[in-house]
Amino acid sequence: MDDRITFDEAKKRYTNRIVDDVTFGVDAGQCLGLLGPNGAGKTTSIYMMTGLISRNHGKVIYGNNDLNDTSLSDLSLGYCSQYDSLWKLLTVKETIQFYLNVCGYPKKDIPYYTKALIEACGIENHTNKKVSEISGGTKRKLSLIIAICSSPSYLILDEPSAGMDPFTRRYMWKLISQLKKVRETSTILTTHSTEEAEALCDRIAILIKGNLVCIDTPNSIKMNQSNHYVLEVFTDNPEEFEEYYINRCNLFGLDQTNTNSDKKQYNVESSFNHQKYTVEMKTQNIANVFSVMEEAKEKGHISQYNFGQYSLEQVFIDFVNDSK
Numbered sequence: 001m002d003d004r005i006t007f008d009e010a011k012k013r014y015t016n017r018i019v020d021d022v023t024f025g026v027d028a029g030q031c032l033g034l035l036g037p038n039g040a041g042k043t044t045s046i047y048m049m050t051g052l053i054s055r056n057h058g059k060v061i062y063g064n065n066d067l068n069d070t071s072l073s074d075l076s077l078g079y080c081s082q083y084d085s086l087w088k089l090l091t092v093k094e095t096i097q098f099y100l101n102v103c104g105y106p107k108k109d110i111p112y113y114t115k116a117l118i119e120a121c122g123i124e125n126h127t128n129k130k131v132s133e134i135s136g137g138t139k140r141k142l143s144l145i146i147a148i149c150s151s152p153s154y155l156i157l158d159e160p161s162a163g164m165d166p167f168t169r170r171y172m173w174k175l176i177s178q179l180k181k182v183r184e185t186s187t188i189l190t191t192h193s194t195e196e197a198e199a200l201c202d203r204i205a206i207l208i209k210g211n212l213v214c215i216d217t218p219n220s221i222k223m224n225q226s227n228h229y230v231l232e233v234f235t236d237n238p239e240e241f242e243e244y245y246i247n248r249c250n251l252f253g254l255d256q257t258n259t260n261s262d263k264k265q266y267n268v269e270s271s272f273n274h275q276k277y278t279v280e281m282k283t284q285n286i287a288n289v290f291s292v293m294e295e296a297k298e299k300g301h302i303s304q305y306n307f308g309q310y311s312l313e314q315v316f317i318d319f320v321n322d323s324k
């Protein structure tokens with residue numbers, strides 16, 4: 001049972017507290033990324049922001065408008081849901097024309113803007129295909145077109161790049177970035193890709209079990225873990241490598257007098273001939289790691305290695321592990 005289900009004494013009923021008291025904001029022309037593991041409450045947050053589900057308490061404000069007292073139709077809001085909700089029998093062109101019509105574009109301009117949006121997303125070859133005949137990635141692009149076709153002031157995207165190939169994803173990043181710049185759109189998006197978050201977002205909020213555990217710029221989030229490093233090693237003798245280099249040579253320069261603690265001072269993930277160490281160590285020891293690894297390579301004890309600071313993905317994984 002979800003331990004967030006609680007009994008509401010006042011209303012005499014059980015409530016499922018999926019998202020706790022979270023507060024965040026986005027400036028004009030900025031993008032906020034909501035990162036979180038499955039079931040963290042990202043989509044639920046978005047449903048509350050877009051008024052698709054009700055809230056027990058809290059406020060959602062767009063500019064000077066409180067969502068409680070504002071009709072969604074009065075907001076310049078674009079929304080791309082996690083699941084594509086498109087009419088299967090319409091063609092790509094007809095779908096875009098329909099939404100441009102709803103957005104109030106003058107009839108004479110609709111063909112021009114339809115063509116421009118189709119070209120901007122690179123789906124010219126699918127123009128006259130029915131929605132039922134296009135691929136998942138193209139459906140995603142069409143959903144994005146619908147969300148942005150009114151050049152909204154506020155844009156909410158739930159996993160916009162899910163199912164897109166890396167090339168298409170970059171195309172989409174460009175489109176969202178242009179909208180941010182040209183239209184000063186405030187964007188909130190959810191994603192599972194730290195690469196996407198770094199490419200698009202001015203700030204990142206990490207949501208875990210309905211709580212915000214961190215909100216900052218991608219660089220600041222990484223800098224907070226600036227003494228955390230990752231060493232990846234390819235070797236045919238992982239046990240010998242660990243025994244000799246990590247323990248006997250104290251590769252990471254760890255405090256070996258601290259023998260009372262049960263907690264290992266580094267973590268290791270092993271697979272076949274690949275060892276991945278994550279470690280918190282002093283910056284002064286960086287040069288030592290490089291020189292010892294070069295030596296190990298020369299002696300043939302390892303075939304290759306990779307050493308560097310934590311990536312955003314690693315920081316995110318740590319947040320999730322710490323919350324377990």
Ligand SMILES: Nc1ncnc2c1ncn2[C@@H]1O[C@H](COP(=O)(O)OP(=O)(O)OP(=O)(O)O)[C@@H](O)[C@H]1O
Nearest residue numbers: 002016018036037038039040041042043044045082
């Ligand atoms: N209609 C519902 N009724 C009750 N609980 C729900 C409902 N929809 C979602 N939940 C629960 O709310 C929690 C958060 O779900 P949500 O879809 O917001 O997560 P998410 O962060 O978007 O996950 P994902 O990355 O998998 O899309 C989950 O534990 C889920 O089981």
